Amino acid sequence: MPTDQPQSSGQGLLRQVKRTLLALNVLSLDAPLVALAWQDLIAHQLDASLLFSQxxxxxxxxxxxxxxxxxxDARPELDSQSRLPRHxxxxxxxxxxxxxxxxxxxxNLLLIPVAMSRGAWPVAIGLGIAxxxxxLAxxxxxxxxRRLIPRESVVSLFFVTAAFFFPLMNNWPDSWGAGSSVFLSAATLYxxxxxxxxxxxxxxxxxxARMSESTLATRCPQPAFCLHRVxxxxxxxxxxxILVGVGSAVFLTFAMLSAVSLRVMDRRVSPLIRPALADACLLLPWLAVLFS
Structure with a gap:
């Protein structure tokens, strides 16, 4: 009987973690947290300070x-019957x-003038228009x-640009000295x-596919095979x-750990929790910032 209590407590904790991850995913809050984690790691790499407003x-x-x-993509008549919690x-x-x-x-519009320097406005406006x-398209x-411009590519490009924007702006033009390292980190994050x-x-x-959404996976004949190879x-x-010593070893190491997590959870994690857990694995950079 005493041995059942720790097991029950562990299962209860696991259920609570799952509910928390699903809630963050459903509310689209996991993506901002991930962006903040990588922004902190980039700022640490560039030795750049960040304002709270940024x-x-x-x-x-x-x-x-x-x-x-x-x-x-929200269509109430279909999404209410979807098997996906976020839909x-x-x-x-x-x-x-x-x-x-x-x-x-x-x-956000009220905070942007406080967080952004004048020199960065043309870049920000261009990104906003894009x-x-x-x-609109x-x-x-x-x-x-969706077919001409895959969502996966757009989201990845936005994510990299957003995470690098303020660290580069705050460290300009000194960040040019680490140009090759920054480029490698940006390519890695993309x-x-x-x-x-x-x-x-x-x-x-x-x-x-049932909801008639177009993604690279719905158009790929062997998505699992492609995912594993990627x-x-x-x-x-x-x-x-990392072995050759190119770029920031800390940045590349945490990126590699995140990629390994994606590969492992493809087979060993419940399909319902996979998307939320995949985003949570991208929070690993905060460990580097915390212990640095």
């Missing part, structure tokens, strides 16, 4: 982009999410836009973000880079 702007911008993309939540709460999205957008055009011509997006698309392939190629490339 952290808030990154978190809000990331949430607005991810939640906005999810709202574009069901978006379908049942679309109006509330739209109102919250509007409030977040206004708050995102608006992408969203997906709204007006969803099937064509590959990792792409692998994460592609993995989630592969795990949700059947449901996305993650294995990333791990191998990062391992070689």
């Amino acid at each position: 952290r808030i702007v990154l978190g809000l911008t990331t949430w607005l982009v991810y939640a906005g993309d999810r709202l574009l 069901r939540f978006a379908g049942r709460n679309r109006r509330k999410l739209l109102a919250l999205w509007g409030i977040g957008a206004i708050g 995102l608006v055009l992408y969203f 997906c709204e007006r011509f969803p099937r064509i836009a 590959g990792l973000a792409f692998a994460n997006c592609f993995a989630i698309a592969c795990w949700e392939r059947r449901e996305d 993650t294995e190629a990333i791990v191998l490339a990062l391992l070689v880079a």
Whole structure:
């Protein structure tokens, strides 16, 4: 009898962790946390300081982009019957999410002038226009836009740009001295973000196909095979880079650990929790910042 209590407590803790991860994923809060984690690691690599307002702007911008993309695909009549928790939540709460999205957008616009230097405005405006055009294309011509511009590529590119934006801005022009290292880190983060997006698309392939959503996984004849090769190629490339001594060893190591986690959970984790856990694994960089 006494041995049952620790096991029961462990199972209860595991259920609570699962509920927390699913709640973060359903509310699109995991993506901002991941962006903040990698921003901290990039700032540590560049020896750049970050303002609190810059952290808030990154978190809000990331949430607005991810939640906005999810709202574009929200169709209440279908999402309420979906097997995916995030689809069901978006379908049942679309109006509330739209109102919250509007409030977040206004708050972000008010904070941006505080967080951003004048020299960075042209870059920020250009990125904003590109995102608006992408969203408009997906709204007006969803099937064509998703096929011509894969969501996985857009999300990965945005993620890298957002995570590097303030550390580079705050350390400009000194960051040019670490140009090759920064480029390698950016390419690494893009590959990792792409692998994460592609993995989630592969795990949700059947449901996305049922909902008539276009992803690389729904168009790929052997998504599992492609996912394994992509993650294995990333791990191998990062391992070689670490052994050769190219770039930031800490950055590359945590990127490799995140890629390994994606590969392992493809077989050993419940399909329901995989997407949320895949995003949670990308929070590993905070360990480096915490113990540095």
